[in-house]
Amino acid sequence: MNEIKEKMKVELSDDMKVIDDLTSSEYKWGFITDIESETAAKGLNENVIRMISSKKNEPEWMTEWRLKAYRYWLKMEEPKWPNVHYPQIDFQDISYYSAPKQKPKLNSLDEVDPELLKTFEKLGIPLEEQKILSGVAVDAVFDSVSVATTFKETLKEKGIIFCSISEAIQEHPELVKKYLGSVVPYTDNFYAALNSAVFSDGSFIYIPKGVRCPMELSTYFRINSQETGQFERTLIIADDDSYVSYLEGCTAPIRDNNQLHAAVVELIALENAEIKYSTVQNWYPGDKEGKGGIYNFVTKRGACRGNNSKISWTQVETGSAITWKYPSCILQGDNSVGEFYSVAVTNNYQQADTGTKMIHIGKNTRSTIISKGISAGRSNNSYRGLVRIGKNAVGARNFTQCDSMLMGDKCGAHTFPYIEVENDTAKVEHEATTSKVGEDQIFYLNQRGISTEDAVNMIVNGFCKEVFNELPMEFAVEAQKLLAISLEGSVG
């Protein structure tokens, strides 16, 4: 017992040191005193890209890659096909580089915006995490930091590389060179090209052969969550026979000054590997009048390169003024599996155009798509999906279900599924329904003393259950509550 206490003390003091280091380093780099100098002037040209690259100390090949992407981007046109409307974006009116912003340090939770605290409470976020998320100075007793360090050690032992992509470019250039842009080439689409040219940072994960990542990388990520900036780039590689589960984002509302977010996520699963990627997105959706809010234009794609590999996407999208994303799976390996589970909620003036693409190339590939869209207020929610069965995808199988729920008579729900089958042995099923929350269901619950608002929450949660079941446990609970908050005031 005593021994443990002793050990804890040592760890505690270590933590103190870490925090001390952190705080002093901020001063060292002059982040607070001179923020301006860390933000690039508005506009985009080759010099800006060179500047970003040199700031990040990147090798020559990386700079060249960015420039290539930029030159290609210049020739491209902004996509107009999504079912969303927004004013023209002036890409020269955006600053493409700024060092991680420092939030003002607060001394206690009392200083935090009470609105924000209320939301935390509803989400049931632990007090200590609340402090981190809202930028309150963390006292040394908070043991998450030590948890984090233990995590780091465990990962290291297993040979798992988990770091920022900038770090990976320095430390593991061979992996980055081999895989970066191999799933989403910079020529892919307008925003992917822009991201390739100017990406700020993001995560890099490499799981070596035969390793099963012992923890949800989500847990780690949440504690260490940092502002990654508007052009995030994530690369996850699962080598033969490995497994990893990763969670991106956070249920807590995140306010950000950047209106345009264009992230790229690439997943690569080799032989027998499995990647589970979960997203909870709750960026600022704009106010009730539809002013402000984030434009979230994301390219996410996973490649099942090896036989028997599996990629599973789960997403809960409640935030952003405009969401435009299609997490996709390229099922190259024989017997590979792709899954997509999604809940997209739009309220007020939000617009979402989201869905997936399942490209079946290998034999006996299977995919499942479950998409639940809920629209309320004056929002528009679209499902857009593609299932393509290639000529050689013998025995391919797909099941798609996309359901929409409408709340209020001013919102819209749309489905645009594309099914393209070139192989006669394939089996593809697609079904979609649209309905509203049943009056009889609400009545039934009212009858049992449940308020209309709670009744609607219950019904909506039941509607989304198939997707929530796929989320890591702790997030599933929070996601349910998040849904309730997103739909607040949309009924009755």
Place this chain on the structure above:
Amino acid sequence: MNIKGFYIDKFIDFEKKLNGESITNFHSFRKDAIAKFKEIDFPTTKNEEWRFTDVSPITKQNFIPANLISKIKIDKSKVEKIIFTGFDFHLLVFVNGIFEPSLSEIKDLPKNVFVGSLKKFQAEKEDLFYKHFNKIVSNDTAFNFLNSSFSVDGFAVYVPKNIVLEKPIQVLFINGSEDENILISPRNLFVVEENSQMKLIVNYNGLNNQKYFSNIITEIFIGENAIVDYYQIQNENDNSYHIEKIQAIQKDKSLFNQFNITFGGEIVRNDINSKLDGEYIETHFYGLYMINGKQHVDNHTFVDHAKPNCMSNELYKGILDENSHGVFNGKIIVRQDAQKTNAYQQNKTILLYKGATIDTKPQLEIFADDVKCSHGATVGHLDEVSEFYIRSRGVPKELAKSMLIRAFANDVIETMKITELKEQINHMIFQHLHQIEI
């Protein structure tokens, strides 16, 4: 010379042939159309609505407008061979889009009912004609404008208030010429007023195996409480191109059943649209396409729910053999006012051979909340277990397959209301499956 230039030149030839007719209102309509045609290009696969259908084979060849070639003589015996029989009907025969009175047979029409050619309808009931003509459809592609530019004739039906037309009207189109590739541009219109009912069977047939291009527009007005059954059987020859647009407008409590059975054509594109402009309307779209070889069939349907309390139901089934390519795009829009809408849609496809391809896109756009809408799409091959079951009862393989396919098609055929027609179409399916004449 590019293809548009070719048609613009041909229009000048066509105008010269018209003589006195070139000063009529109708001709100014054609002149407007050719002017629009000059401005607009043929759709390409870059256009979302034409994504899966490459029309370049059509736009690479010159088709001489049928109005410029000499009339083809058709034997009555030929007509008797291809019409549907076994029940009473009025018969209208069109050869290359022009009415052929000698082959047609219309008798005992109730008072004020008009069944005949569009040209005659225009002459006899000009007010009615201009009240509806080109008011229902909106021309939006170069094909539509091309049709309007060269349109001379087509079938016209007018059923005034409170009349039930017992006998179905059978319209037979015989298309093609002996040695030239021709363009056929029928323009059809039918108007069914309040509380009236009619049944229509439209049958497209090829004269021989010479290539031709049918480019058709059909406008339909369905008044309050009216009931219209529209059976369309497309049996063009396998070298021909068939592009058709059907636009219906429905008023309160009307019922519209549309059957679209496709066997022929090398490239086929059907646009079947209905605007539900009233309450308590019912619309049923049924489709069956059975194709092989290099055939390409693209069915686009669009149900526009504009008002509350309406119901639409759609069932399209495809049987694709050899290297054929099927496309289905079913669009349903439920507008904000259209509360209490029920809209259902299904597209099922069977691929019989490894070269067959299907692209299907069921599309729902919903702006009202109190609705029940669903769509489903399936693609698959014949069920081995069922096949095994049938064969284990001593049925040969080919026949077992044919039984399963006919059972699959039966969902659509069964809904037809004219028994004799049903039987004859079943027979056609059988012929198609076994490639033999019985």
